[in-house]
Structures are given as structure tokens and as C-alpha cells.
Amino acid sequence: MWHLLRDWALMNASIVSWLFGLGSLLLFAVLVVHLLFALLLIIPTWRICSRAGFSGALSLFHLVPLIGSFVVMAILAFSTWPAGEAARERR
Amino acid sequence: MGAEIAALGSLLGLTSAFALVGTGLAAWMAWRIVEKAGLPGWTGLGAVLITLTGIGTVVPLILLWVFAFMRWPRDEHRAVLFVPGAPAATMPNPQLAPPRPALPAAAAAASPMARGWQLSGAGYTLSFNATSGTWIVTGGTAEKASDLSLPDPSIGRPHARLLVAGDRLGLEDLGSPGGTMIDGARLLPEHGPRDVSAARTIRFGTIDLALSRS
Numbered sequence: 517m518w519h520l521l522r523d524w525a526l527m528n529a530s531i532v533s534w535l536f537g538l539g540s541l542l543l544f545a546v547l548v549v550h551l552l553f554a555l556l557l558i559i560p561t562w563r564i565c566s567r568a569g570f571s572g573a574l575s576l577f578h579l580v581p582l583i584g585s586f587v588v589m590a591i592l593a594f595s596t597w598p599a600g601e602a603a604r605e606r607r
Numbered sequence: 608m609g610a611e612i613a614a615l616g617s618l619l620g621l622t623s624a625f626a627l628v629g630t631g632l633a634a635w636m637a638w639r640i641v642e643k644a645g646l647p648g649w650t651g652l653g654a655v656l657i658t659l660t661g662i663g664t665v666v667p668l669i670l671l672w673v674f675a676f677m678r679w680p681r682d683e684h685r686a687v688l689f690v691p692g693a694p695a696a697t698m699p700n701p702q703l704a705p706p707r708p709a710l711p712a713a714a715a716a717a718s719p720m721a722r723g724w725q726l727s728g729a730g731y732t733l734s735f736n737a738t739s740g741t742w743i744v745t746g747g748t749a750e751k752a753s754d755l756s757l758p759d760p761s762i763g764r765p766h767a768r769l770l771v772a773g774d775r776l777g778l779e780d781l782g783s784p785g786g787t788m789i790d791g792a793r794l795l796p797e798h799g800p801r802d803v804s805a806a807r808t809i810r811f812g813t814i815d816l817a818l819s820r821s
Binding site: 593 | 642643791
């Protein structure tokens with residue numbers, strides 16, 4: 517009876533630790549994929565920001581999930597570019 | 608079970624509505640961004656709206672890279688620095704500039720009779736007749752012959768420098784808080800003197816002035 521209980525506890529512990537391991541591995545994989553994808557956006561946006569006259573570090577907003585890209589785009593779209601803008605449509 | 612499916616359906620509907628609003632917002636912002644770089648706005652809008660088609664996000668991502676590393680039309684007609692006394696051959700290539708129908712300043716610049724320059728608008732007229740020289744635009748009173756007075760609170764003291772060399776006119780911002788714009792594009796002190804011979808409007812502070820030959 518005792519050894520049955522011990523086996524059951526051991527099995528439970530191994531399942532839990534296995535699940536924890538899988539969970540952290542998944543989390544790690546999600547993080548790496550997110551970073552890689554963000555990097556694909558950060559490199560060109562860094563250049564766009566610095567050409568517009570802003571700090572290139574502004575592009576690091578892409579690391580913020582969901583709304584980060586919108587923040588960078590809004591800053592670029594609704595501010596006056598310090599390095600100058602193209603002339604607007606001729607009146 | 609039915610209630611769960613309905614709840615899931617409404618959740619999916621909500622997220623797709625959010626995605627639609629987000630895409631629309633991104634398309635509008637992309638329109639504004641590419642316009643600032645000098646490209647037609649629809650290119651940015653189209654690049655974002657492609658995500659709604661089956662192509663997915665790869666094509667917009669490629670277009671983002673292309674946009675970041677391509678030559679921007681903004682830089683092409685602002686790139687040439689104004690060097691007083693430099694021959695007209697160093698002017699920006701007119702092929703690169705966007706078509707400007709009925710451009711009064713440029714048309715008059717071709718005329719050998721044209722001598723001076725005139726900036727007029729908002730009740731002010733600044734004119735200067737010479738083939739070479741430097742004028743200072745100031746918000747204060749004109750103390751020297753080379754001062755051009757624009758008595759307005761938005762004009763710095765001094766505000767900007769105008770340089771005439773032959774048939775060409777240069778403009779340099781002197782770090783005024785009100786700012787200087789050439790055809791809607793901001794001119795900063797670090798840009799140095801810019802060739803504005805073909806510009807149509809110059810904005811000092813809050814005053815819009817039309818550039819013409821006199």
C-alpha cells in the first residue's frame with residue numbers, strides 16, 4: 517500500500533516537472549520568435565526613424581507586443597519630422 | 608454548448624473588428640508617413656491593406672525594408688546645398704523634381720529680364736534687387752540696409768538669412784523658435800543654406816509669403 521502511494525506521488529511530481537519544463541520551453545520559444553520578428557521590424561524602422569530625424573531607439577517600441585508598432589507609426593505619422601518633410605501637395 | 612459557441616463567435620467577431628480598425632488606422636498612418644518621405648500616399652496605404660488579402664504579412668514586411676533603404680524623393684530636391692557664386696550647373700536636376708505646372712518663380716527665373724526677388728503675403732512685401740548679397744529677415748526694426756523687417760511676434764530677431772547669387776536665391780534658418788518652412792517642408796539651422804530659387808512659398812513663423820521674381 518505504502519509503495520503504491522509513493523509511486524503515485526513520484527509519478528505526479530515527474531508529470532508536474534515535465535509540464536513545467538514544457539511550459540518554460542514554450543515560453544522561451546515564443547519569446548525568441550517574438551524577438552526575431554520584432555528584429556525584422558526594428559532594423560528598417562530604426563533607419564526610417566533616424567532618416568526622419570528621430571532617435572533610432574524609437575524603433576525599440578516594436579518590442580512591446582500588440583500596440584508597440586502602432587506607437588512608432590503614430591509618432592512618425594503625426595509629428596513634424598526634425599530632419600524635414602517632403603513638400604505637401606501644391607496648392 | 609450553443610451559448611459557448613455564441614460566446615466564442617462574438618469574441619472572434621470582436622477581435623476581427625479590432626483587427627479591421629487596427630489595419631485601417633495603420634493604413635492611414637502609413638499614408639501620412641510615406642507622404643512625408645515624398646512618396647504618393649496610396650503606396651503606404653496599399654502596403655498595409657495588402658495584409659487583408661491572402662498574401663499575409665510577408666509582402667508588407669518586404670515593402671517596409673524597401674521603404675527604409677530606398678532613396679526618398681524628399682532628399683532628392685532638398686539635397687543640394689546653396690553655394691553662393693556656384694554655377695547654375697550645380698542646381699538640382701530638374702528631372703528629379705516633381706512636375707510643377709505654371710511655376711511662377713521658376714518660369715521667371717528663366718527670363719533674362721528678371722533681376723530681383725519678391726516675397727509677399729499677409730500684408731507684407733519683402734523685395735530685394737541685386738545679383739549678389741545677403742539679407743537678414745528680422746522681427747525687429749530694419750537697422751541696416753540689408754535687414755528685411757517682418758514685425759510679427761512669431762519672427763525671430765534675427766530669423767533667417769537670404770542669399771542671392773546670380774539667378775539663384777538661398778535661404779538659411781538662423782535658429783528662430785517660430786521656424787522656417789520651404790513649400791511646407793521644415794528648414795532647420797543645421798541644414799545650412801538651401802537653394803529656394805524654385806520654391807513657391809516660404810513660411811517665416813506664422814507668415815506665409817509667396818516667392819516671385821520682380
